[in-house]
Amino acid sequence: MLKVINLVKRYGRFTAVDNLSMEISEGQIYGFVGANGAGKTTTMKIIAGLLQPTSGEVIIDGINIFDSPRTVKRKIGYMPDFFGVYDDLKVDEYMDFYAGIYGIPYRDRKRITDQLLELVDLSEKKDFYVDSLSRGMKQRLCLARSLINDPKLLILDEPASGLDPKARVEIKGILRELKNMRKTVLISSHILPELAELCTAIGIIDKGKMVASGTVEEIMDKLAGMRKLKVKVKENTENAVRLLQEQPSIKGIRINGNIIEADFKGDDNILSLILKRLVLQDIPVISYTLEGESLESIFMHLIEKNGSESYDA
Amino acid sequence: MMLNPILEKDLKTKMRSWRTFVLLSLYLAFLGGVLYLYFLSNNIMFDIYGYSTFNPRIAVNAYNVIAMFQFSLLALIVPALTSTAISGERERQTLDLLLCSGISTLSIIMGKLLVSVANIMLLVVASLPILGMVFLFGGISFWEVLLMFLYYIITAFMAASLGIFLSVTFRKNVTAIIASYICFAILAVGPVIALFIWGVFFGRNYSGEITYGFIAKFLFPSPGFGFISFLAGGHSSMFGFGSLVNEINNFIERDPSWLRHFKPWMLNSIFNIVFSCFLIYLSAWKLNPIKKRKRK
Numbered sequence: 187m188l189k190v191i192n193l194v195k196r197y198g199r200f201t202a203v204d205n206l207s208m209e210i211s212e213g214q215i216y217g218f219v220g221a222n223g224a225g226k227t228t229t230m231k232i233i234a235g236l237l238q239p240t241s242g243e244v245i246i247d248g249i250n251i252f253d254s255p256r257t258v259k260r261k262i263g264y265m266p267d268f269f270g271v272y273d274d275l276k277v278d279e280y281m282d283f284y285a286g287i288y289g290i291p292y293r294d295r296k297r298i299t300d301q302l303l304e305l306v307d308l309s310e311k312k313d314f315y316v317d318s319l320s321r322g323m324k325q326r327l328c329l330a331r332s333l334i335n336d337p338k339l340l341i342l343d344e345p346a347s348g349l350d351p352k353a354r355v356e357i358k359g360i361l362r363e364l365k366n367m368r369k370t371v372l373i374s375s376h377i378l379p380e381l382a383e384l385c386t387a388i389g390i391i392d393k394g395k396m397v398a399s400g401t402v403e404e405i406m407d408k409l410a411g412m413r414k415l416k417v418k419v420k421e422n423t424e425n426a427v428r429l430l431q432e433q434p435s436i437k438g439i440r441i442n443g444n445i446i447e448a449d450f451k452g453d454d455n456i457l458s459l460i461l462k463r464l465v466l467q468d469i470p471v472i473s474y475t476l477e478g479e480s481l482e483s484i485f486m487h488l489i490e491k492n493g494s495e496s497y498d499a
Numbered sequence: 500m501m502l503n504p505i506l507e508k509d510l511k512t513k514m515r516s517w518r519t520f521v522l523l524s525l526y527l528a529f530l531g532g533v534l535y536l537y538f539l540s541n542n543i544m545f546d547i548y549g550y551s552t553f554n555p556r557i558a559v560n561a562y563n564v565i566a567m568f569q570f571s572l573l574a575l576i577v578p579a580l581t582s583t584a585i586s587g588e589r590e591r592q593t594l595d596l597l598l599c600s601g602i603s604t605l606s607i608i609m610g611k612l613l614v615s616v617a618n619i620m621l622l623v624v625a626s627l628p629i630l631g632m633v634f635l636f637g638g639i640s641f642w643e644v645l646l647m648f649l650y651y652i653i654t655a656f657m658a659a660s661l662g663i664f665l666s667v668t669f670r671k672n673v674t675a676i677i678a679s680y681i682c683f684a685i686l687a688v689g690p691v692i693a694l695f696i697w698g699v700f701f702g703r704n705y706s707g708e709i710t711y712g713f714i715a716k717f718l719f720p721s722p723g724f725g726f727i728s729f730l731a732g733g734h735s736s737m738f739g740f741g742s743l744v745n746e747i748n749n750f751i752e753r754d755p756s757w758l759r760h761f762k763p764w765m766l767n768s769i770f771n772i773v774f775s776c777f778l779i780y781l782s783a784w785k786l787n788p789i790k791k792r793k794r795k
Contacts, residue, residue, distance in 0.1 A: 231595075235599055236595055237788060238789055252789060258601075260601040264595075270592035272512070274516065279508075286502075287602050288601070
């Protein structure tokens, strides 16, 4: 559905997007993650046809956006991170206006508007002025607006930013609904866990470069070297440490009283083998846990690593 | 057929806003006030000079005064109305939502332009009863008034195109408004200054005759030059308009070239239309965030 090839955007000497490539298939919810200023919004604006890149290609539904920008834009729904609304319009007038912008005939507008307002739970507010809506409601209205042309690709730039927890949950609920509707969605956030449960795939961007992409599981599995093995022993800590140090799958070891923390890289077989060796050495193991690396720390790790290499799952 | 959605929305929101009501009221109150003061001052002068009868020729001059005030007011209002058309959308952060929709930038520009012209038409048409008062005294035909309104619309169209172009060029409303007034002033006064400069530096060495055609070549872009056509003639006028207008008309008639068939308003209108088309095209091109690539 979306193919981005070697995208570059430079502002003078500053490179905002650096040779970025990605691919999203139909029906995928793709989470685009990166710290503030990483280049997410710039990339999304280029994909939405709002910014001319320095070089690179963006192909949506088989059509290059730079060859037929207007045709491609009709296939896109875009919700920017910061957006304004026409305060002097009522909610249904606002939707009607954008329906007109997308060339939807008068006779179909009311039906589409009603359906979308229902989806974002704003049906009861349709006679209210946009000005009177809360921020969360405006956000939902903007989401409904971005769906008015029944887009093949939905681009959502930080849809939950600046919202209170309740409004975040509401937005997440709508996104789940979109997932069920098999919409192709490119969604950005600077908070990885926020996207993890919703997305079928994620891409991590830093300093304009794509540092990792793939499904959440793929990225976590391949980067399993960062998993933390926590062993709590009753006594014989020195022996336990010595034994752990002998294992090739164990890297750095930290000791905190009778708790040994080690960086572990390996699969479940190796993990059980280490436990077996500890027990055979008569080391009284109280607990033996492998802590899955949090998405947050994977994200941080990747960003720290960026510059030396990039990773594609 | 679908109406331009930007025109539809802006007309709806503008017409239900109190600002339009206030602007229209002030505009009409001002024009009405000028007309009232004009007749009042004439009455006082009649008393001073001891005339016992009403002089109907003052109606023609009243028409001139009102027409001039109206033209000046439009010159003040149009840049303010149009120069925030696009920069306002940008400041409100709604421009991106329009640009990513696939609607052509020309449609956006035309929508905004038509809204401005519709606003001007509202002001002009609403002022018709005030201007119509001069019909009570005669001397001005309805056709002349209609022609002048047509000229107002064409000039407003040019001023609106200029305002919108500057609104596309400058990101901030304030900058766009100031730039609009400066550019409009340059367009109005610039040709006169150019003619003056020519007169000072090259006039002495010029052996040819100073004809209407010659002056028109300098002044045709100025709305003030075009507006001269609509000042009504008459000999005994209070501000001396009548004799001045007659002099101008005689000067035009004396021109030996084909240009004498083109009155100042016609030349200026041709310029306005061509210049507007150029500005509209340029605005649409500048507003487009993605320029189509030429495949090798």
